[in-house]
Amino acid sequence: MVVPNISLNNEEVCPALALGTWLSKPGEVEEAVKYAIDIGYRHIDCAWLYGNEKEIGNAIRAKLADETVHRNELFITTKLWNTFHEEEEVVEACKRSLKNFGLCYVDLYLVHWPCAQKNLGKVDFNLPFKDAVNIPYDFVKTWRGMERCVELKLAKSIGLSNFNSKQVQRILDNCKIKPVMNQIEVNPYFNNKQLIKFCKERQLAIQGYSPLGSPARPWIKPGDPVVDLKTPEVEGIGKKYGKTGPQVILRYVYQLGVIPIPKSSNFERLKQNIDIFDFELSEEDMAVMDSLNINVRACHAEELKDSPDYPFKENEF
Numbered sequence: 001m002v003v004p005n006i007s008l009n010n011e012e013v014c015p016a017l018a019l020g021t022w023l024s025k026p027g028e029v030e031e032a033v034k035y036a037i038d039i040g041y042r043h044i045d046c047a048w049l050y051g052n053e054k055e056i057g058n059a060i061r062a063k064l065a066d067e068t069v070h071r072n073e074l075f076i077t078t079k080l081w082n083t084f085h086e087e088e089e090v091v092e093a094c095k096r097s098l099k100n101f102g103l104c105y106v107d108l109y110l111v112h113w114p115c116a117q118k119n120l121g122k123v124d125f126n127l128p129f130k131d132a133v134n135i136p137y138d139f140v141k142t143w144r145g146m147e148r149c150v151e152l153k154l155a156k157s158i159g160l161s162n163f164n165s166k167q168v169q170r171i172l173d174n175c176k177i178k179p180v181m182n183q184i185e186v187n188p189y190f191n192n193k194q195l196i197k198f199c200k201e202r203q204l205a206i207q208g209y210s211p212l213g214s215p216a217r218p219w220i221k222p223g224d225p226v227v228d229l230k231t232p233e234v235e236g237i238g239k240k241y242g243k244t245g246p247q248v249i250l251r252y253v254y255q256l257g258v259i260p261i262p263k264s265s266n267f268e269r270l271k272q273n274i275d276i277f278d279f280e281l282s283e284e285d286m287a288v289m290d291s292l293n294i295n296v297r298a299c300h301a302e303e304l305k306d307s308p309d310y311p312f313k314e315n316e317f
């Protein structure tokens with residue numbers, strides 16, 4: 001399956017669907033990424049926090065070595081974790097991710113959250129930090145470090161993740177190098193249309209995380225809404241096109257103008273999730289999908305709630 005490219009505001013191009021890797025286990029993720037590249041995935045979404053950059057790097061380098069792909073056909077995204085927001089820390093953090101991957105550059109480096117944190121315990125660069133506290137730190141200064149990553153050619157493009165509209169605007173008003181992307185939650189229960197529109201009007205592309213509603217998120221509680229991949233509306237639409245519920249959902253996200261980032265480590269589901277570029281949902285189908293929106297997030301980041309830069313405030317978008 002060939003994934004179409006979209007153009008970014010700095011004239012780089014980016015494949016319109018990415019493979020998610022959060023909760024992709026060491027021991028599974030390497031094979032999943034190799035298989036994904038074999039069947040046409042060209043965009044891999046990673047993060048220092050996910051603790052699996054090394055395995056993902058092994059898979060990428062294996063696929064470069066066996067000439068399945070050339071480096072310039074791949075688009076690797078990774079993210080700066082909250083504990084490395086200090087301006088002087090950013091380049092070093094980016095270099096640590098590159099070392100994990102065994103690559104000389106990433107295609108896109110994102111600020112994972114607008115919220116800065118400080119680690120209380122001993123710094124162990126091999127582990128995501130579980131004991132960090134929120135601290136005030138101006139993310140415009142963090143952005144200077146991100147710009148330095150482009151100047152040093154460690155990242156081809158830089159962008160944001162989980163920034164709300166005001167925070168995006170603040171970066172745009174104070175940057176030398178514009179962000180090309182905001183990675184935000186987009187799925188049928190939280191379609192995030194207002195922020196998508198806001199970003200697109202300012203030439204930022206959107207990567208949509210948790211497109212299937214993140215059914216395996218660890219903080220899920222009994223009674224929390226879980227996107228129903230087999231709901232009659234979604235399956236009904238799927239039947240018309242010979243597609244499954246998850247394929248209809250991913251296509252919906254794509255037709256919202258968003259790059260979906262479905263995660264899977266399962267070969268059959270990896271195949272299914274990329275097979276969404278040979279059909280088009282009608283306006284009526286899109287309206288049915290829109291009607292599922294209940295404005296409930298899968299990822300609300302409780303642990304960041306007391307940060308001065310917590311992005312998900314009521315009555316803001």
Ligand SMILES: NC(=O)C1=CN([C@@H]2O[C@H](COP(=O)(O)OP(=O)(O)OC[C@H]3O[C@@H](n4cnc5c(N)ncnc54)[C@H](OP(=O)(O)O)[C@@H]3O)[C@@H](O)[C@H]2O)C=CC1
Binds near residue numbers: 045212247265299
């Ligand atoms: N910037 C940010 O703050 C965030 C970024 N992300 C990024 O977005 C990616 C995707 O989001 P994520 O929260 O993982 O959730 P998704 O919405 O992608 O759901 C992934 C889950 O759905 C299952 N699944 C995948 N495909 C199918 C299918 N076709 N049918 C049935 N079940 C399926 C997977 O299981 P299995 O593996 O067994 O197939 C997995 O449990 C992340 O992996 C990460 O890269 C996510 C959250 C926050």
Ligand SMILES: O=C1CO[C@H](CO)[C@@H](O)[C@@H]1O
Binds near residue numbers: 022047299
């Ligand atoms: O990408 C992500 C996955 O889950 C994390 C929580 O552990 C989030 O903070 C983060 O944004």
